[in-house]
Amino acid sequence: xxQLVESGxxxxxxxxxxxxxxxxxxxxxxxxxxxxxxxxxxKGLQYVSGISPNGGSTYYADSVKGRFTISRDNSKxxxxxxxxxxxxxxxxxxxxxxxxxxxxxxxxxxxxWGQGTLVTVSS
Amino acid sequence: ExxxxxxxxxxxxxxxxxxxxxxxxxxxxxxxxxxxxxxxGQAPRLLIYDASNRATGIPxxxxxxxxxxxxxxxxxxxxxxxxxxYFCQQRSSWPPTFGQGTKVEIK
Numbered sequence: 144x145x146q147l148v149e150s151g152x153x154x155x156x157x158x159x160x161x162x163x164x165x166x167x168x169x170x171x172x173x174x175x176x177x178x179x180x181x182x183x184x185x186k187g188l189q190y191v192s193g194i195s196p197n198g199g200s201t202y203y204a205d206s207v208k209g210r211f212t213i214s215r216d217n218s219k220x221x222x223x224x225x226x227x228x229x230x231x232x233x234x235x236x237x238x239x240x241x242x243x244x245x246x247x248x249x250x251x252x253x254x255x256w257g258q259g260t261l262v263t264v265s266s
Numbered sequence: 267e268x269x270x271x272x273x274x275x276x277x278x279x280x281x282x283x284x285x286x287x288x289x290x291x292x293x294x295x296x297x298x299x300x301x302x303x304x305x306x307g308q309a310p311r312l313l314i315y316d317a318s319n320r321a322t323g324i325p326x327x328x329x330x331x332x333x334x335x336x337x338x339x340x341x342x343x344x345x346x347x348x349x350x351x352y353f354c355q356q357r358s359s360w361p362p363t364f365g366q367g368t369k370v371e372i373k
Contacts, residue, residue, distance in 0.1 A: 186366075188302075188355070188364040190363065190364075202361075238310075248297070252315045252357060253310075258308070
């Protein structure tokens with residue numbers, strides 16, 4: 144059974160830093176691109192960042208570029224998101240998400256999501 | 267970036283009724299569209315991919331259709347477990363974007 148368990152969410156002051164972790168199990172972690180997607184309270188979903196299987200390629204939404212850094216440790220089956228210069232608008236539940244490729248079209252989607260970890264940025 | 271607009275924002279229906287949810291893209295996404303279901307306090311669940319293919323374990327009462335800019339998610343006969351928020355999402359271009367969601371609530 145695929146499991147994605149996020150941790151590290153907390154209350155942090157504006158301008159502060161935080162590192163999120165996602166422990167993966169139930170699949171070969173090192174073979175899949177992984178992502179972070181966030182959801183502000185009562186709002187929709189917003190893409191944050193992604194990383195290729197070997198970590199060689201990373202992707203960021205414009206809103207977090209230069210402030211967030213995604214990384215992974217395949218030996219520990221763990222995904223990370225280092226967040227700095229946090230702003231009030233970064234307040235959200237952050238989900239760790241596994242990418243999956245459609246057999247029919249080779250298009251990629253998000254097939255498994257963790258339960259999320261809450262980041263609150265407030266003074 | 268591609269903007270996805272979902273309608274209606276809220277759909278009030280009774281169990282057993284048919285639900286029809288719409289997702290419109292600001293430009294063509296071909297068939298690179300997915301639908302997700304999210305229940306309160308839970309993570310989203312993939313329902314439909316490639317606009318019309320059901321994900322593993324998804325009941326046949328869920329169906330997706332459309333291509334280009336106009337897409338529909340249909341739930342043929344609502345069951346109590348289906349009352350939730352539904353999001354569409356495109357992977358045609360970077361960055362991946364989501365619609366704002368349609369809440370299906372019990373009437």
